[in-house]
Amino acid sequence: MSTQDFHLTCPIPIQQYPAVVMAHGGGGRLMHQLIEKMFVATFGSDNLRTRHDSAQLQLPTARLAFTTDSYVVRPLFFPGGDIGKLAVYGTVNDLAMSGARPLYLSLGMILEEGLPMETLWQVVLSIREAVQATGVQIVTGDTKVVDRGKGDGVFLNTSGVGVIEHDLLIAPQSVRAGDAVILSGDIGRHGIAVMAVREGLEFESAIESDCAPLAEPVLALIEAGIEVHCLRDLTRGGLASAVVEIAEAAQAGIQLEESRIPVREDVRGACEILGFDPLYVANEGRFVAFVPRAQAERAVELLRRFEVCAEAQVVGEVIESPKGTVVLRSVIGTSRVVDMLSGEQLPRIC
Amino acid sequence: MSTQDFHLTCPIPIQQYPAVVMAHGGGGRLMHQLIEKMFVATFGSDNLRTRHDSAQLQLPTARLAFTTDSYVVRPLFFPGGDIGKLAVYGTVNDLAMSGARPLYLSLGMILEEGLPMETLWQVVLSIREAVQATGVQIVTGDTKVVDRGKGDGVFLNTSGVGVIEHDLLIAPQSVRAGDAVILSGDIGRHGIAVMAVREGLEFESAIESDCAPLAEPVLALIEAGIEVHCLRDLTRGGLASAVVEIAEAAQAGIQLEESRIPVREDVRGACEILGFDPLYVANEGRFVAFVPRAQAERAVELLRRFEVCAEAQVVGEVIESPKGTVVLRSVIGTSRVVDMLSGEQLPRIC
Numbered sequence: 001m002s003t004q005d006f007h008l009t010c011p012i013p014i015q016q017y018p019a020v021v022m023a024h025g026g027g028g029r030l031m032h033q034l035i036e037k038m039f040v041a042t043f044g045s046d047n048l049r050t051r052h053d054s055a056q057l058q059l060p061t062a063r064l065a066f067t068t069d070s071y072v073v074r075p076l077f078f079p080g081g082d083i084g085k086l087a088v089y090g091t092v093n094d095l096a097m098s099g100a101r102p103l104y105l106s107l108g109m110i111l112e113e114g115l116p117m118e119t120l121w122q123v124v125l126s127i128r129e130a131v132q133a134t135g136v137q138i139v140t141g142d143t144k145v146v147d148r149g150k151g152d153g154v155f156l157n158t159s160g161v162g163v164i165e166h167d168l169l170i171a172p173q174s175v176r177a178g179d180a181v182i183l184s185g186d187i188g189r190h191g192i193a194v195m196a197v198r199e200g201l202e203f204e205s206a207i208e209s210d211c212a213p214l215a216e217p218v219l220a221l222i223e224a225g226i227e228v229h230c231l232r233d234l235t236r237g238g239l240a241s242a243v244v245e246i247a248e249a250a251q252a253g254i255q256l257e258e259s260r261i262p263v264r265e266d267v268r269g270a271c272e273i274l275g276f277d278p279l280y281v282a283n284e285g286r287f288v289a290f291v292p293r294a295q296a297e298r299a300v301e302l303l304r305r306f307e308v309c310a311e312a313q314v315v316g317e318v319i320e321s322p323k324g325t326v327v328l329r330s331v332i333g334t335s336r337v338v339d340m341l342s343g344e345q346l347p348r349i350c
Numbered sequence: 351m352s353t354q355d356f357h358l359t360c361p362i363p364i365q366q367y368p369a370v371v372m373a374h375g376g377g378g379r380l381m382h383q384l385i386e387k388m389f390v391a392t393f394g395s396d397n398l399r400t401r402h403d404s405a406q407l408q409l410p411t412a413r414l415a416f417t418t419d420s421y422v423v424r425p426l427f428f429p430g431g432d433i434g435k436l437a438v439y440g441t442v443n444d445l446a447m448s449g450a451r452p453l454y455l456s457l458g459m460i461l462e463e464g465l466p467m468e469t470l471w472q473v474v475l476s477i478r479e480a481v482q483a484t485g486v487q488i489v490t491g492d493t494k495v496v497d498r499g500k501g502d503g504v505f506l507n508t509s510g511v512g513v514i515e516h517d518l519l520i521a522p523q524s525v526r527a528g529d530a531v532i533l534s535g536d537i538g539r540h541g542i543a544v545m546a547v548r549e550g551l552e553f554e555s556a557i558e559s560d561c562a563p564l565a566e567p568v569l570a571l572i573e574a575g576i577e578v579h580c581l582r583d584l585t586r587g588g589l590a591s592a593v594v595e596i597a598e599a600a601q602a603g604i605q606l607e608e609s610r611i612p613v614r615e616d617v618r619g620a621c622e623i624l625g626f627d628p629l630y631v632a633n634e635g636r637f638v639a640f641v642p643r644a645q646a647e648r649a650v651e652l653l654r655r656f657e658v659c660a661e662a663q664v665v666g667e668v669i670e671s672p673k674g675t676v677v678l679r680s681v682i683g684t685s686r687v688v689d690m691l692s693g694e695q696l697p698r699i700c
Contacts, residue, residue, distance in 0.1 A: 022697045025586075025697070025698075026586060026587070026691065026695060026696070026697060027585065027586025027587030027588075027591055027632070027691055028586075028587050028591060028630075028690055028691030028692050028695070029689075029690045029691065029692045030692070031586075031587075032595070032690065050521055050522075050523075050599075051522075051595070051599055052447070052448065052521055052522075053417060053443075053444040053445075053447040053448065053581075053582065053583065054415040054416060054417030054444050054445050054447065054448045054450065054510070054512075055415065055416045055417065056413070056414075056415055056448055056450075056514060057413070057414050057415070057416055058412060058413050059409075059412040059413075059414065060412065061412060062408060062409040062410065062411060062412040063406070063407070063408050063409075064406075064407050064409065064414075064511075065404040065405065065406055065407070066404060066405045066407055066454060066456065066489060066490055066509075066511055067403060067404030067405065067456070067490050068456035068457070068458045068490050068491065068492050068507070068509055069458065069492045070458040070459070070460050070492050070494045070507060071494075072460060072494045072496050093403075094403040094404045095403075095404050097402070097403040097404065098402065098403065098404045098406055100404065100406075104416060106416065106417070106418035106509045107418070108418045108419065108420040108458075108507045108509075109420070110420050110422060110460070110505055139416060140416055140417050140418050141418065142418050142419045142420050142507075144420045144421075144422045144505075144698075145697070146422050146502060146505075146698060147502075147697070147698070149499065150501065150502040151500065151501060151502070152496060152497075152500040152501070155460055155494075155496075155505065157418065157420060157458045157492075157507035157509075159416075159418055159456045159458075159507075159509030160404070161414075161416055161511065162404075164406060171400055171402055172400075172401075172402075173400075231403075232403065233403065235377065236375075236376060236377025236378075236381075237376070237377030237378050237381075238377075241377055241378060245382070245401070249400075249401055280378075282377070339379075340378055340379045340382065341376065341377055341378030341379065342378055342379045342380070345376060345378070346376070347372045347375070347376060347495070347497070348375075348494075348496060348497070
């Protein structure tokens with residue numbers, strides 16, 4: 001879209017419609033106005049403009065990645081991000097974890113009756129910014145409205161389509177003994193940023209979510225010829241749950257070195273106050289990569305060229321046994337088995 | 351999946367987990383059990399089994415259709431269907447309206463804490479049945495849980511990927527004066543079936559939703575060489591809103607003959623009681639097709655071979671003017687302009 005026809009003021013007259021009403025999801029004139037003026041005009045892809053039931057896409061290759069995520073984070077806005085950014089980056093990142101180049105997103109919104117129109121507009125603007133930052137296009141969408149008290153402001157769903165331009169099998173079954181485990185940065189910030197807002201905690205310096213897109217560093221690894229065996233972004237359940245899931249699926253042993261896992265001091269302090277283990281706290285801009293040991297140093301060096309991966313480092317390795325198990329060597333040299341998060345630690349973190 | 355490993359009893363022990371708890375969305379062990387035992391085991395596509403962040407698909411062609419819809423229907427179960435069937439058929443139908451062959455679905459679930467596990471299982475079984483009936487595969491998914499009172503049982507989102515194997519431009523801009531407007535069957539049943547349950551209305555014979563998949567009849571038209579100009583399924587806003595939307599987008603005049611639009615007597619009666627105009631009532635298994643007049647008779651004949659289109663017929667035509675306007679000729683010969691649904695008629699119908 002051109003910048004001329006875009007205004008940062010809410011395109012729905014706030015005085016007339018200060019809040020979302022049921023008719024904004026009813027299939028009639030009001031819904032069409034909301035979709036045309038707020039969504040199509042703001043996201044402005046050709047496919048959206050055709051107002052067809054589905055987008056028609058001509059991909060450069062017939063090998064593609066396809067993923068979906070719903071977003072129910074509470075509150076909608078938090079230090080370092082908001083539900084709109086999460087919805088774009090989260091799905092872009094899921095595509096990137098297949099080594100795919102993210103191209104197209106769908107956007108499904110479930111709005112609660114009474115949602116301030118201005119809040120919706122802020123979410124839409126944030127989605128627009130994230131879409132532009134990642135180079136993807138929103139090509140199809142859907143809007144539903146539920147009665148007051150039957151939703152929680154805004155729930156989003158984004159599904160994503162990307163193309164796979166390499167021949168690697170990036171999946172747990174490619175993980176081998178001898179692989180290095182690379183962590184892309186410090187952990188725990190997203191979960192703590194969200195919980196701090198909810199609990200009304202204040203820190204000396206604000207803890208901001210790490211929420212960020214990860215496709216560029218991942219594609220840089222692949223383009224440089226790194227034989228990437230497996231990738232996983234660290235969302236709900238944190239580093240521990242992601243690595244345990246891979247260990248179980250790959251039937252491999254994984255040994256992590258606690259001393260090498262970066263956790264910011266303020267995050268560690270907040271975890272102690274809140275009773276959380278940083279290993280299990282959610283991230284939205286971090287991933288682990290499994291690569292052959294011989295290529296690990298080069299991979300780390302490549303990743304560090306990206307600001308979002310400036311602290312990338314090898315944090316562990318894949319070992320023959322015990323199979324399907326993750327062992328953490330603590331800073332004082334003791335070892336313990338790491339399990340998946342049991343029960344619930346941080347509800348509605350994404 | 352093989353039938354041996356499939357049981358119709360809920361795979362989550364109901365006595366231990368009679369209802370969904372927050373931890374079912376927390377990213378830990380409980381969420382993994384729900385996903386593995388209930389979703390992956392039931393839908394059982396190879397892509398789901400790899401438990402990767404995104405599905406990897408090899409399409410037969412790089413030209414594809416991509417669509418999304420969220421489903422918030424209330425109640426979850428109604429005569430003739432349920433939210434699970436809607437979520438599969440609705441998205442399959444959106445793909446079909448591009449003339450695409452539906453292949454893959456994503457499934458995003460937003461569950462409310464306290465949702466009876468048995469209810470979730472019934473929805474999952476219904477999705478499975480609809481997936482099998484339409485030949486699509488669920489290849490990627492996501493599960494979120496929101497606190498009690500912040501959702502409404504189950505909200506679903508399905509996004510769909512299909513392949514386009516023809517060279518037609520099926521879109522409003524292909525509509526031409528002289529095109530015949532074919533309606534695939536009687537209208538208004540879905541909306542009335544849902545409203546009747548909500549309002550506690552009883553009819554002599556139950557009015558069932560028309561909820562059904564439409565890809566087969568649509569693909570049959572295309573394969574038979576019918577030069578399909580535009581297709582649109584009649585969901586929220588009904589026949590009227592769909593046809594007005596096409597008239598506006600195509601800048602064409604559309605004349606409809608009221609006498610040719612089938613409405614069942616009981617549906618007409620219920621509309622009178624509830625104060626609805628059947629033209630605006632939602633359908634979930636009906637569509638309009640715009641085809642050249644010379645091919646209309648053959649198209650109707652082809653459609654009628656399918657049970658879901660047994661009452662297909664020409665209900666109108668595209669005329670030169672007035673542009674962007676839909677005119678309805680009533681049974682007594684008077685004419686009136688049909689507008690899009692204004693305001694809200696039937697909330698949460700899909």
